[in-house]
Amino acid sequence: MSASTTVPATPPTGTTTPRPAAEANAAARPPRRRVTGVAVTAWVLGLLFCFPALWMVLTSFHAESDAATNPPSFAASLTLDGYRTFFGGGGGPTPWPPLVNSLTASFFSTVLVLLLALPAAYALSIRRVRKWTDVLFFFLSTKMLPVVAGLLPIYLFARNTGLLDNIWLLVLLYTSMNLPIAVWMMQSFLSDVPVSIIEAAQVDGARLPTVLGRVVAPVAAPGIAATALICFIFSWNELLFARVLTGVVASTAPVHLTTFVTSQGLFLAQLCAASVVVSLPVLAAGYAAQDKLVQGLSLGAVK
Incomplete structure (x- = not known):
């Protein structure tokens, strides 16, 4: 008797062999560099959007002379005079x-x-x-x-x-x-x-x-x-x-x-x-x- 050999079955023409789930997920996952670039861009846009509000808060703690400088001074001394004036501390109208x-x-x-x-x-x-x-x-x-x-x-x-x-x-x-x-x-x-x-x-x-x-x-x-x-x-x-x-x-x-x-x-x-x-x-x-x-x-x- 001749020894029988097993021939692996080939998939029909036009079909693809299913890949493991891990390989499919890895292929569908976007590259790490692309995700990192999108995250950094989102953070930069978010900070730019919030910058006017942050600058307003920082300016509120400056004196009038420092707030009116051009270009603005980031290292100016901080004070609560603006808030005291707003709440009528300097004899102004109460809010x-x-x-x-x-x-x-x-x-x-x-x-x-x-x-x-x-x-x-x-x-x-x-x-x-x-x-x-x-x-x-x-x-x-x-x-x-x-x-x-x-x-x-x-x-x-x-x-x-x-x-x-x-x-x-x-x-x-x-x-x-x-x-x-x-x-x-x-x-x-x-x-x-x-x-x-x-x-x-x-x-x-x-x-x-x-x-x-x-x-x-x-x-x-x-x-x-x-x-x-x-x-x-x-x-x-x-x-x-x-x-x-x-x-x-x-x-x-x-x-x-x-x-x-x-x-x-x-x-x-x-x-x-x-x-x-x-x-x-x-x-x-x-x-x-x-x-x-x-x-x-x-x-x-x-x-």
């Missing part, structure tokens, strides 16, 4: 009324926006009304008009109704200004809420306020938090309406910052110190809600 006014207008306008935007987004995403896309376009079209174009009629209305230099006028204006943005954002967030849990709540006898407050709101909490934070930032930073429609009583923090630009010159160190203090509430709110903000902004991005 607390403008800060309280900004907090009042931003907080109450954000609450009103959420109360109005949640039912509107519910009607446009879950219980969709007829021609809901046209409704969304109408909300978007309200942001196409430049703000300065509507300033004169708003000023005349406020003057004739005695609402000039009134903080509640700013609350209404900020609410109307942020409501279209809030409806657009929350509509996309509420579209990911499962309809089954809403139907189950309705079968148990829950009415619309209960469904919105106890079913929809907890599920869409990250999106609501992201919307609230953005509306709060927009209200806190608004300057045009506050500058024209307020005077002494209802002046806000951004308006107070303009007082450091006088006919005597630009007090750069004091302005930087004031800008740092005015930015702290927004930074604190963003830091406190950063987890909800990331979840809300990424909600619905991956299906």
Whole structure:
């Protein structure tokens, strides 16, 4: 008998031999040099983006003579004179009324926006009304008009109704200004809420306020938090309406910052110190809600 030989099987023409998983992952993994280059580029761009803010913080600890030098001095001595002046240490105006006014207008306008935007987004995403896309376009079209174009009629209305230099006028204006943005954002967030849990709540006898407050709101909490934070930032930073429609009583923090630009010159160190203090509430709110903000902004991005 002749010894039999085993001939290895060859794969059919047009097919490839499967490679081990480790080799496939190694081939799909980008080169280490490329990843390192992308990381370094991202860090450089991030530092360049943050450099103006870091420079503002550093300038706030300089004296006025050192802050006004050209080119700027990095090794200048540090001082707290800018912060002392901002808080009225040198006999200047106190910043607390403008800060309280900004907090009042931003907080109450954000609450009103959420109360109005949640039912509107519910009607446009879950219980969709007829021609809901046209409704969304109408909300978007309200942001196409430049703000300065509507300033004169708003000023005349406020003057004739005695609402000039009134903080509640700013609350209404900020609410109307942020409501279209809030409806657009929350509509996309509420579209990911499962309809089954809403139907189950309705079968148990829950009415619309209960469904919105106890079913929809907890599920869409990250999106609501992201919307609230953005509306709060927009209200806190608004300057045009506050500058024209307020005077002494209802002046806000951004308006107070303009007082450091006088006919005597630009007090750069004091302005930087004031800008740092005015930015702290927004930074604190963003830091406190950063987890909800990331979840809300990424909600619905991956299906």
